[in-house]
Amino acid sequence: MITITLPDGSQREVAKGTSAMEIASSISEGLARNVLSASVNGVVVDANRPIETNATLKLHTWNDEDGKSTMWHSSAHLMAEALEAHYPGIKLAIGPPIENGFYYDVDFGEVEFSQADFAKVEKTMLELARQKNEYIRKEVSKQDALAYFTEKGDQYKLELIDGLNDGEITFYTQGNFTDLCRGPHIPNTGFIKAAKLLNVAGAYWRGDEKNKMLTRVYAITFPKQSELEDYLKLLEEAKKRDHRKLGKELGLFTFSQKVGSGLPLWLPKGADLRMRLVAFLTQAQKKMGYVQVITPHIGSKELYVTSGHWEKYGKDSFQPISTPQEGELYMLKPMNCPHHCEIFKSEPRSYRDLPIRMAEFGTVYRYEQTGELHGLTRVRGFTQDDAHIFCTADQVKHEVGKVIDLVLYIFKTLDFPDFLAQVSLRDPNNPSKYIGSDENWEKAERGIQEVANEKGLKTVVEYGEAAFYGPKLDFMVRDAIGRKWQLGTVQIDYNLPERFELEYTGADNAKHRPVMIHRAPFGSLERFVAILIEHCAGQFPLWLTPEQVRILPVSEKYNDYARKVATELNSYDIRALFDERNEKVGKKIRDAEVEKVTYMLIVGEEEQAGNTVSARKKGEGDLGKMSIESFAQKVDAEIKAMLAE
């Protein structure tokens, strides 16, 4: 007998060799019907694998992540089986589960596989699923494994097997399909009740662009048809939040082929929104002791030779421009820090001056490959809400803490709860690729982690992700379609102070090297606005939205009064426009709602006579009559509450 400990701490005595599935059955038949896989001593395995020793056991169902990935991993095999049925002779590479579904990388040879072929594959998948074929695990020797895929002529599997040790190779077979696989898998294909191929894309074998490009087929499956329908609805909803669509609809920004790709043009409403964000951040920074500087859009190539950027990124950047007579070379500014270093150097600095927090909304230009450009999130010209903090090594932790406070304040004000802080540290196996003393690194790495914990951030630590010049803390958020983007960043830098020979005079009257902290709470205004649009689905917070109030005269007869109301609201610093079109008020309301104007003020005979307005809030409806002044106070109070620290 062996002892099985369940997550609730309860224990069961079962015969050696009992499977998780059998234990599930003994708990309840309903549970057994839903078990997809199990964790035995923390390792995810097939639910029907015999358990041989005392163990902790967790059963995975569709309701937990491990259950889902098991299901999707098995679904990848099912899709492969279906694809082979339609396209005999295709070569299969890898087919893992991903966050939402799974994919399989396939070498279709000469065959073109496109969206038009999805339906038949889905149909076959479901037919195969209905057969409830079991996923059968088999341990095979390396020799046998190689022999099987040599016979099948699948060089990708052979390459994978090549990298495996004899004795750790397993095959899984379901129906007529056998695949090299570590597992685990769901008990049988019958759990898969709905399948949808989502898209196809090119993907290099082993992610290396020197290798052959395979066809990656993305798909997703569900244990219920209705869940698939819900998921597809969710995708539709997400598409409506896409900042590229909303940006166009709301008149925020545009692109012009003639101006160049990746170069956004901010329209009046977008520019208004952006300037408001800048004003908001400028004010917050001012309170935190930042000073503002301004530097040009180009800088001598020598500046970037000194900073090291030329050597590291010069070939992959916009190439230098030269002066017509002298042939001097200038770079479009890819980053602001070298300029800021020179400002630091412009006068002697004392330890009493530190920290110096030098901020600039600096527009930078970076070459991005054409295939990489993406709305406002990935562009070639963008404005960073940049700042560089020059401080002593002892001040680093405190300063990083203050930056985190700033980021948290911003995220809170913008109602942005869903972000992850990624702490990027050195690769412990490769210490030589980093510059700066061990002592400083350790202090900085420890400092960043401590302060992130003190501030209560939800963090993940990534080893080896640090920049060569220092550790960093990045704020990651997701867009409407679930893609991850980096917004804010805090980076500690020992490199530039060295390269630019920055120094300050210490209390000991000796020269010391400052530490530099790069930080950008938004990251870039472009990317931030993009994420903000998707986050609030275009319905910006009242303090930020370009048009806070629209006045809707009931008929043209009241246009003069509407204009008067608008002017009066403007005098209270409220952004109000009025709709003077010859339309019925119902139409004007609809248009204002569609354009996401927060407040609508309906004015007609009664309002004109009483010097009042009838307020209506988007999504809520009629708020009743009130004086212009009390409406203005209401808006003002609402905004003040939003911006409270």
Next chain:
RNA sequence: GCCGUUGUAGCUCAGGGGUAGAGCACUUCCUUGGUAAGGAAGAGGUCAGGGGUUCAAUUCCCCUCAACGGCUCCA
């Protein structure tokens, strides 16, 4: 940069070898209205750009550009 898809009016899209259509938006007129679409008329397109096949190309073929979905990259 690579693989795939797409490109028709300001927007969303239909069409299709015989030089274009709808809805919305826009302009004008009628209507002067009370909480999510009043009516009529009008204007607007080298069918992304270039080349080829053809009596004839927006339609078929090739190239370029751009956008989209990924991959690689990313200061």
